[in-house]
Structure formats: C-alpha cells, structure tokens
Amino acid sequence: MNGEHNQNERYDLHTHTRASDGMNSPAENVRLAKEKGLTGLAITDHDTVAGLQEAMEEGEKQGVIVVPGVEISTRAGGKDIHVLGYFLNFNNSVLLERLEGLRATRDARNELIIRKLQDLGIEITLDEVVAGLDRTLREDESLGRPHIADALVRKGYAADLRDAFDRYLGEGKPGYASLPRIAPEEAMDWIRDAGGVPVLAHPGLYGDDDLVSAILERGRPAGVEVYHSDHGPEDVERYLLLAERYGLIPTGGSDYHGVRQGVVFHGDLGSRHVSDKCVGLLKEAAGIK
Template sequence: MDNDGNSGLDDVHLWPMRYDLHSHSKASDGHYTPEELVALAQKKGVEVLALTDHDTSAGVSQAVAAGRKLRMHVVSGIELSCLWHGNQIHIVGLSINCGSPELQALEKSQAEKRDARAREIGMRLEKHGFKDAYENTKAMAAPGASITRGNYSSYLFKVGAGPTEEYCFSHYLDKGKPAYVAPVWPDLETIVKTVLAAGGIPVLAHPSRYQLNNNWVLRLVRDFKNCGGEAMEVSSAMQSFSERELLTKIANKHELLCSCGSDFHHEKTNLDLGIDLSIPEGGTPVWKSPKFRLEC
C-alpha cells in the first residue's frame, strides 16, 4: 500500500462507514490493544482508522504495523487535553510526527500530570472503600498506559460499583462527585501549537460535548481557529442530523476542515467503530488537507 496521502481515496467520503478518525486503545483507556483495534475496525468495514489515545502516541507504531499486515489504512494521531476558560477541551492531532521533540516533551509532561491526578483519584476512592484503587486500575491497563478517568470507570464497573461503566463514571468520577480531581492541563494555544510543530492537523474534538451553550461553543471555535486550528469534528456517534449540519456550517464559517470520529473505546449501544460518520454535503473533509497522511 502506498503512502501518498489520500491518493486513490478521493471519493471515500461518499461512504459513511469508511473513515473513523478518533479512537482509543489500551495505550490509554480503550479496551483493545492497538493491533486488536485495527483488526476490529477492518472487520466492521472501516477503511481508514486514526488511533488517537489520550495524551500519548505510544500505540501508533503497533497500530501501523497491524495495518500493514492486514492491508488496512492507519493514520497516526493523538488526543491532547487542555484547559480553556476553566473547561477541559480535547484537541485531536492527525497525521502527527510521533518523533517530534515538541510532541514528545508534551507527552512526557502530560503523563506526569495524568499520573499525579490518577494517584489522587485513587486516594479519594480508597476513602470510599475501594482498596488499592490506583494499583488495581493500573494493573488492568496496558504497561505504560496513561491512566484516565475512563480506566477508573472500567475498574469500578469490574468490582461491582455500578451496573455500567457510564454509571460508575457519573457517580464517582464526574465533576462534583466523590473522586473527581480537577485537571491541570496546558492552555489551548500550547496544545494547538504542539500539534502544528509535529506536522499534524489540529482538530477540535466533539465540540458539542463540553456542556457549553451555543455562544460559548462559537467562542471556543473562534479561539481555536485563532490559535492555528485547522479542523473540527462535525460527525460523531449518537448525533442528530441537525447537529451535524449545524457543526458543518460553523466549520465552514471559520474555514475549518470537517473531521469524523466515533471516539471509540469499546462497544456500547449506538456507539461502534465507523458508525454513521458521514461528512455533510458542503463540508470539506479533513482528508483533503495536503497534510493528511496515511502511515500505511
């Protein structure tokens, strides 16, 4: 398979199931190894998959190796956390150079912040009867994985703290709940500039999920664009057609490319790899960017 950007794939956006540019593996808080994730994506009809683990690109090389073996297209990616007016915002970096010194330095810093936060969450869970919560959660994750609240919700579900992982997250780990620990992330501009320094495409992830009203969403998009942002997720799982159309109009207004991604961690109702991820007519797909690159 060649590595000439989107060569030969210019019409792929006509097929809603073929691209998924936001997914997670065991390198952060997904349920599958990078190799398993690529194989699962292929099984489900995805043709182009981006691995975008939380604040780490550690799983990308394994995903690319699996893609070459299975003749599956893989895009190198990452999902970076930042703070904007006190809100935790996620920026996906697509087609990144994982060896970028700027990116590697940020990943190291983010990992230290994540570990400190994870240890504090573990201590708070201990006070609520979950003995060795941090150690047990870390043991469930892949070696060297960045531990997130998603990892903790998996652990809590496993030990019977609630009927679903979502329940465990909302009752123990969400803002205002017993084990919530406020994050300490870099600002939006720092994250966007780091993705750009790594040769990647900065993508504003799932802009409708930040519990912001419309005016604040528009303000976020404007600030993101002013920082050097280049694309926005307009197509995601569990989304109405009208929301997708509105996000596409916002992207067009700010001259942002349109991305799509399931934010897949594991199978759940109405959320799967590649599920209903079409770009609305009128939006310019992110894979039209000259920077968009297939690793295999």
Template structure:
C-alpha cells in the same frame, strides 16, 4: 479514481490509553466493517500508532497517526484531536510525557502540603503501600489516604478525603492543565492538523468559536454523542469557518458484546477528507 464509497473513522482509542484493544485489532475491525481507513487517537500518547500503521500496511487499511490531547478551559475538559503529527518528534513526545505526569506532580504537591501541615509523610511511604503490580501502578489519592490511616492521622479513608485530600480538604491541589490553544499549537508545531473533538459535549459554543478563531483545521461534526440537531449546528459552524469536517465513533472497545461509546465505523466520513488534513 474516485473514493466516494470509501469511509474512514477518525476517532478511536486502544490499549495505549483507555481503550480495550490492541491498536492492530482496531485496524482489523475497521477492515471487517468495510472501512477504507481508521485513525488511532489515544489520550496524550502516540504509543499505539506504529503497530497500527504496520497492521494497516499488511491488510490494506489506511491508518492515520493521531492523538487526543486533554486540556482545560473555563473548568471544562476540552479534547483536541491531532492528525498526521510527526509521532517521533522529540519535542512533542516530551510535551506529552509532561501531560501524563500530571498525576505524579499532583501527588508530590499534596504530600508537600501535608508536610506543611505538620504530618510526617513522604512519597516513599505512599509508594511502599501501593501494590507492586507488573503494570505501571498509578499511584493516586487512595494510596495517600491509606498512609494517613496507617499512621493514625485519620481513622478512615473517608475522613482522609473529607479533612485533607478531597476537593474541600486542607491539602487538596489541582495542578494546572494546559489550555486547548496550547494543544492546538503543539499539534501544529509537530506538523499536524488540529481538530476540536465532540464540540457538543462542552455545552459552550462561545468557547468552541474562540478556539476556532485561534486557528484549528477541523471540527468533529459527527460524533457518537452528538444529536442530529447538534450535527446540523456544527456543520454550519464548520462551513462558516471553512473547516475540515470530520467524523469519529470515539470507539474504546467492547467487553462481553457491550460497546463503549460506539463501534468502529459508528460515525464515518468520506476518506477524501484526508487530503485536506494532510494539506493543512
């Protein structure tokens, strides 16, 4: 039977990363919008995938297990989507864990630099100041700044940033992020297909083409932030390299009727592409 009237949105976020909705809600919304399927692609985590798949089985929506991995090349934030990864693969999960630890690694590096500058500060000082929330408190530079004010090293938070921990400060550090080619390799090693997310946002087609040549399976030609001209251009590029053409809304949620990026199904593609993503 032909699927030519069935569509899927291959790029959505949930509460597992920076979206606003439960994974199961994304699946329900896909059904309400008349889609046949949806992918869950949270940033650097697969924590929402299982719940979405269970909901999909309940209500008859195809759920594609996915991920969106944050990487950096040429100082640009590049996002690589992965589909049909083995989301229980221990090596893959450990790698994602390290990606999510970048912030705490940065804190440790900054504190070490401050100590080298003769300032008596420890990670314990910083954690003691961070509010003890029930959720996982993300400790970052504002908390380090507060400790510096507290200890009388600086008078204000602004001075803490200007002198020490802002990007021109004496103790600023930027831990290395992985390169997109590494993310592509990780996805493939976890049995998945790698797709370059929203190529139009990078404004660097040379880099996009280099990544394609490294070996990706698909290109997100249709994205909420692409202009019609960009969609034409990336369609050509995808065809030139015989890549799977994907589409995604990049849905993050709605609050008070206001939608971030686009609603679910805001960009969609024929569900037939799944057989290509699976085959790869």
C-alpha cells in the same frame, strides 16, 4: 448521521486503544476496521502516541490506511477540552517530551481521584486499578478514568461504566478531579509544531457553544469534529454551520474505546465516519501530497 461525500471510502478518525483507555490493542483496532469494511482509521489515544507504530505495521498487513493521531487533554472555561491531531510526526522528540509532561499531570489527577473516592469510603487503590489491566502498563501509555471505572465495577461500587461516571467520575461528581492543563490553542500549536493538523474534538460534549466558538477563534484549528457518537442530528447540523462559518474541515469518528462489561463506549468502530474527501483535506492542510 455518518458523514458525507463518497461512501465507498470510509474512515473512522477517532479511535482509542489500550495505549490509553481503550480495550483493544492497536493491531486489533486495525483488524476490526478491516472486518467492518473501512478504508482506514485514525488511532487517537489520550496524550500518547505509543500505539501508532503497531497500528501502522498492522495497517500495512491488512491493507488498511492508518492515520497517525493523538488526542490531547486541555482545559478552558472550567471544562476539560480535547484536541485531536492528525498526520503528525509521532517520532518528533519535542512532541514526545510534551506528551510525557501531560501524562505526568494525568497520573497526578488519577491519584487525586483515588483519594477522593477513598474519602467517600470506597476501598480502592491505584495499584488495584493497574492490576485490573492484566498486563504491565508501559511508561508511554496513559491511564484514564475508564480504568478507574472498571475497578469500581469489579469491586461492586458501580453497576457498569456509565454508572461509575454518573455517580463518581463524571464532571461535577464527588470523585471527579481536574488539575491545571494547557490551553486548547497551545495543544493546537504543539500539533502544528509536529507537522500535524489540529481539530477540536466533540464540541457537543462541552455544553457551551460560546466557549467552542472562542476556542476556534483563538486556536484556529484546521477542523472541528462534527460527526461523533454523542452528537445527535441537531448537533451535527449546528456544527456543520459552525465549520462553514470558520472555514473548518468537518471531521468525524466514533470515539471507539472497545467493549467494557458488554457495552461499547462511546460508539462502535466505524459507526461514525467520513469520506476520502475529508481525509484528503486534512492531508492537504498537513502539506502532504
């Protein structure tokens, strides 16, 4: 399942760069989108908009439409819930301040994960994780669990990224940690405050459709991510019906993070996409002519 409507114009509305936990620079994601024949893509890094300016500039050069986005980390029902935001003003000072606070929470979470891993007898430090980036981490960039997973693989504690999550870093695993976060509906308000359009990300990953419905009812986002690399055909069918029930825009994207240890995670860029109609509806919801 790749999306709907006019397949001549294709947009991948969920991609990550090294501004958070992706492997590529924002410009590289844009060039890859061009190579794959996409009309456009969204850059949706975790709790940061640091990669958007570079992506927008490269999009101008390549003739690729870049949708400015973000993916905000929230918590509800004992689960980590992600909220996507599109067409937001990424220079909005209030938004930047709020995202900075979220990154501080993420930093504290990372330190807790490292301590948990050390308590398991794993010799790892946060400095080693950062050193593995082979570059200086900017203040407005975000360090995530995939970076810690990379370090576990390099040090021989896991075979690959998936193994690191299955054994240590996934929800419910001994190295998992989560600190109090804002609620999904608050993140949706933040996105609207910055002129953007909120969308609930990958509902199939939460394993609780009652919780998903409750979030949609409370937060009233403009859309729900129906097409995602980890959604099978039954998930797509189920969330299309949910989108119809709540009058939401069915969006989609690959959740591309780049290639780690030879494996694309979650899916290859462009492997999930939507048409220009979906993008047009998001723009309309944002009040963009």
